[in-house]
Amino acid sequence: MMHTVSLVEMEVGRECVVWQFAGGFGFTRRIQAMGIRLGTKLVKVSGSRFGGPVIVRAGNVQLALGHGMASKIAVQFETNAEGGRDA
Amino acid sequence: MRRVLLVGSPNVGKSVVFTRLTGVYVIASNYPGTTVEFTKGCMRVGDEQADVVDVPGTYSLEPSCAAEEVAVRMLDEMKGDDVVVNVIDATKLERGLNLALQVLSRRKPTVVALNFWDETKHTGITIDAPKLEAMLGVPCVPLVAVTGTGLKDLVGKIACARSSEQVFDDGRRWDEIGRIISAVQRVSHRHHTFWERLGDASVRPFPGLLVAAAVLFTAFAVVRFTGEGLIAYVFDPGFEGLWRPLMMRLSAILGSTGFLHQILVGDLVNGGVSFRESMGLLTTGLYVPFAMVMPYVFAFYLVVSFIEDTGYLPRLAVLLDGFMHRVGLHGMGVIPILLGFGCNVPGALATRIMETRRERFIAMTLIAVCTPCMAKTSMIVGLAGRYGASALVPIFLALFAAWLVIGFLLGRFLKGQSPEILVDIPPYRMPYLRHLAKKLGMRMLWFLREAVPWVLAGVLLVNILYSTGAIHLAGQAASPVIKGLLGLPENAVAALVVGFLRKDVAIGMLAPLDLDLRQTVVGCAVLAMFFPCVAMFAVMLRELGWRDTVRSTGIMVGAALAAGSILNLVLRVAGG
Numbered sequence: 192m193m194h195t196v197s198l199v200e201m202e203v204g205r206e207c208v209v210w211q212f213a214g215g216f217g218f219t220r221r222i223q224a225m226g227i228r229l230g231t232k233l234v235k236v237s238g239s240r241f242g243g244p245v246i247v248r249a250g251n252v253q254l255a256l257g258h259g260m261a262s263k264i265a266v267q268f269e270t271n272a273e274g275g276r277d278a
Numbered sequence: 279m280r281r282v283l284l285v286g287s288p289n290v291g292k293s294v295v296f297t298r299l300t301g302v303y304v305i306a307s308n309y310p311g312t313t314v315e316f317t318k319g320c321m322r323v324g325d326e327q328a329d330v331v332d333v334p335g336t337y338s339l340e341p342s343c344a345a346e347e348v349a350v351r352m353l354d355e356m357k358g359d360d361v362v363v364n365v366i367d368a369t370k371l372e373r374g375l376n377l378a379l380q381v382l383s384r385r386k387p388t389v390v391a392l393n394f395w396d397e398t399k400h401t402g403i404t405i406d407a408p409k410l411e412a413m414l415g416v417p418c419v420p421l422v423a424v425t426g427t428g429l430k431d432l433v434g435k436i437a438c439a440r441s442s443e444q445v446f447d448d449g450r451r452w453d454e455i456g457r458i459i460s461a462v463q464r465v466s467h468r469h470h471t472f473w474e475r476l477g478d479a480s481v482r483p484f485p486g487l488l489v490a491a492a493v494l495f496t497a498f499a500v501v502r503f504t505g506e507g508l509i510a511y512v513f514d515p516g517f518e519g520l521w522r523p524l525m526m527r528l529s530a531i532l533g534s535t536g537f538l539h540q541i542l543v544g545d546l547v548n549g550g551v552s553f554r555e556s557m558g559l560l561t562t563g564l565y566v567p568f569a570m571v572m573p574y575v576f577a578f579y580l581v582v583s584f585i586e587d588t589g590y591l592p593r594l595a596v597l598l599d600g601f602m603h604r605v606g607l608h609g610m611g612v613i614p615i616l617l618g619f620g621c622n623v624p625g626a627l628a629t630r631i632m633e634t635r636r637e638r639f640i641a642m643t644l645i646a647v648c649t650p651c652m653a654k655t656s657m658i659v660g661l662a663g664r665y666g667a668s669a670l671v672p673i674f675l676a677l678f679a680a681w682l683v684i685g686f687l688l689g690r691f692l693k694g695q696s697p698e699i700l701v702d703i704p705p706y707r708m709p710y711l712r713h714l715a716k717k718l719g720m721r722m723l724w725f726l727r728e729a730v731p732w733v734l735a736g737v738l739l740v741n742i743l744y745s746t747g748a749i750h751l752a753g754q755a756a757s758p759v760i761k762g763l764l765g766l767p768e769n770a771v772a773a774l775v776v777g778f779l780r781k782d783v784a785i786g787m788l789a790p791l792d793l794d795l796r797q798t799v800v801g802c803a804v805l806a807m808f809f810p811c812v813a814m815f816a817v818m819l820r821e822l823g824w825r826d827t828v829r830s831t832g833i834m835v836g837a838a839l840a841a842g843s844i845l846n847l848v849l850r851v852a853g854g
Contacts, residue, residue: 211344214421217342224337225326226373228452237482238478242465243600244609246481250465251401255481255596259607 192249198245198261202236207268208232214263222260226252233266280328282321282436283352286365287377288335288703291393294423294713296332297367300434313379317370323361324437337373340381342835353384361387361439365434368392368420371463374457378414379446387439388416390738395420397705402468410462453494465639476639480590481703486597493590501577504655508573517569525551525561529828541741547790550728552792555790561747562786566657566732571782572722574656578620579721587709587717590618592701599699604681604816606640606689608699618645619654621725622814626821636694643688643816643830646810647837650674650683653729655784658802665795667803672849677840684837730812736776736783743772763839764800764844767791777805779812796849800842807838 201207212219217238226249227233237246238252245261247254282299284292296302300319317332336346339353353362364381366374378390390410398405411418417435421428446454480489525543529551532539543551545560551558553565585591591613595602599609610631618625621644627643650658662669690697743749752775753760753768760766760774769791777784789799809831810818818827 195750220338220340221342221700223452224340224373224376225700226370231314236478237486238566240483241600242603244596244704245484246596250372251403253477253705255592255599255609255699255701255703257599257700262699269787 193267194270195265195267197267198233198235198247198256199258201266201268203235205233205268206223206232207266209264211265212263212266213265214260218260218263222256222264225254226250227254229262262274279320280326281321281355281360282323282328282330282355283333283360284331284333284352284549285333285349285362285377285381287337287367287370287373287403287702289702290294290335290365290367290374291337291423292332292365294328295363295391295393295432297716298429300322300424302329319366328361332352336377336379339384340544345468346483348753353381353386353761356386361389361436363389363436363666365393365423366420367390368374368398369396369403369421371403371405372459373454377450379448379451379454381417381448382414382442382444382450382816383440387441387466389421389432389435389439390418391415391428391747392418393421393423395426395428396422397734400468400471401406404464404466406462413444413458413461415444416440420609425712434657466486467537470630473757477703478592479594479777481593486593490594490597493585497581500581501574501685504577504580507573508576509569509752513569513573517565521564522551522553528560537745540745541738544741545790553619554786557737557740557787557790559734559737563734564738564783566786567726567733569787571656571729573651575620575652575725576718578652579718579725582616583714584619584767585722586781587707587714589704589706592703595701596699596703603696604689605644605685606692606696607637607685608696610699610701611637615643615645615649618651619655619815620721621651621728622646622651622810623817625649626814629821633697637696639822639826639830640685640688642690642822643833644681644685646814646818646830647684647834648677650677650806651781653780654785654806657782658806661785662798662802663788669795670801672799673802673806676799676845677806680807680837680841684833701729729782732780732812733783736779739776739779740772740783740787740815743775749775759839763846764804764842765850766793766797766801766804770801773801774808777807777811778815781805781811796846796853798850800845803845804838804842807841809834809838811841 194255195210206211207225227247231249233247233249235245237250244255244257284296286292296317296319299321300728302319319330320327321330326435331352333349333352335350338346341347341350346471357809358618362381364378366378382657383390392405392407407418417439419428419432419435421432428718432527434472436688465750480486529543531541534546542558542560544556544561547555549563552646553561553569556562564601595609595612598612602609602611613631615624626642629638632638658673659670662673753771756771757768760768760771770788773784773787776787784805788798815827822830
């Protein structure tokens with residue numbers, strides 16, 4: 192089953208794929224140049240509790256991005272029926 | 279002269295390549311119109327000399343900040359036979375190619391350097407460099423800049439660099455990149471290494487904050503142990519055993535009195551030279567920078583350079599991001615402030631990593647007011663240490679409290695917002711000892727060049743102020759503040775005046791005044807916060823302009839007087 196959530200809501204440790212950027216053109220271009228593009232496979236390394244930054248890994252690239260930026264990135268992940276969670 | 283431009287994303291090792299090519303460690307200069315630094319040196323290309331320019335790191339040539347604009351402009355200004363060396367992190371090929379294709383489409387003679395080639399092996403990446411070369415249409419040289427492997431090849435390719443004739447569709451750049459990567463790169467599955475696990479653990483709040491506490495505590499302990507050890511076993515014995523007899527002879531030759539004696543040797547204390555109190559150019563003027571300050575500066579830069587090279591600092595920045603937002607900065611603000619503990623000047627320069635002027639103002643003010651540089655810290659420890667923790671704790675607590683209050687107020691009331699953090703976290707790397715030694719050596723040299731002349735100037739000024747009687751007049755004029763508000767002896771005004779040149783000399787000047795515990799605490803805290811030293815003032819003026827420098831200085835004077843009077847009051851009440 193496919194789930195679409197923002198990077199902020201995404202759980203730590205599970206692989207996901209970048210689905211959509213909700214930010215402006217400048218933000219999208221900047222984050223793309225740093226290695227996060229539509230279709231990039233990501234793992235969220237650390238969460239965003241207390242409004243702190245989100246840390247993601249994509250291949251050998253590891254990025255920390257602020258809470259607001261992370262909330263503008265939608266990602267998708269897949270679960271099987273029984274291990275699933277509600278999106 | 280022909281120019282070689284080193285272009286690449288931040289943190290791909292351009293500066294190491296630069297050092298390898300030129301043998302120059304740092305010639306920093308201010309690029310006109312911007313605050314972003316670039317470095318220049320020269321190398322031999324074929325039979326002729328060429329300038330090498332370390333262009334500020336940029337992720338793309340579609341500029342989104344000042345540093346990137348500089349990079350673009352430097353590429354635009356290239357002349358006919360200038361060469362671009364595009365340094366790429368071979369473990370992050372996709373990101374590297376994004377910039378490389380933009381560089382190549384400018385049709386300048388280019389060489390691509392695939393740096394961190396050694397790391398591709400243990401990250402399970404295989405890159406077919408000859409094939410990449412064919413697809414890009416320019417030489418691609420595998421390189422391990424830190425050890426120099428591949429450097430000779432790179433230099434050879436620079437001499438015969440050409441521009442690419444391949445045509446890339448700029449509108450479909452990411453597709454082109456995908457096509458190249460799938461043709462030249464193979465990634466084999468591998469397990470996470472120990473360093474990666476450690477990397478992940480140290481950015482999570484738990485156990486990351488515990489790790490941070492442990493790292494900072496260890497750093498502090500090593501600095502203290504090394505600094506104290508160097509003073510007790512190297513510099514003090516050196517000055518006492520070798521320099522004191524020479525000074526005593528000089529004093530005798532000069533007749534133990536007179537103007538020249540006063541300037542060179544200073545006052546004799548109990549018939550002998552006192553390195554801490556005599557205030558002569560050759561006694562206190564040398565003892566303060568070399569035997570009191572330098573050991574701690576050395577210890578500090580040893581530890582900080584090591585931590586910098588491991589890649590820990592961006593992780594610390596991420597961990598403290600939430601906290602730093604409360605003082606109007608984001609996490610990266612930790613880095614200039616940390617550097618400010620060594621010397622405020624490099625700290626102020628490092629605020630260039632902050633995106634907005636507002637953040638730079640806040641960071642610089644916090645550094646100047648309440649981030650005691652190693653020179654201040656070591657002198658405070660030297661002076662107040664005889665009272666132990668009962669003096670040191672209130673002094674540093676006052677500085678920390680001022681840091682929190684000023685940061686919170688500025689973050690709250692200064693117009694504008696603090697941008698969010700967006701930072702690339704490098705992998706942990708084992709520091710390369712030869713580079714560490716070079717960096718440390720360079721920083722020490724820089725410290726001595728910047729500090730010693732000003733210390734000597736400060737000591738000279740002390741002598742002039744006292745011998746002309748100017749200090750007496752100033753002391754009387756400032757008496758309501760110095761004596762009334764701060765509870766210090768009138769003569770302490772001399773320290774405040776000299777504090778403008780060098781804080782270490784100023785704090786040292788409190789030594790002969792026979793201050794009690796309360797006065798020592800107040801004196802040290804006020805001197806630490808009161809005014810930036812002349813070097814810091816010059817940097818602030820250059821980086822912030824005079825209006826903001828005046829504002830920042832106003833905050834400093836206000837904060838110093840407030841902290842001084844509060845400490846004076848509290849300690850008076852507490853002391854009965």
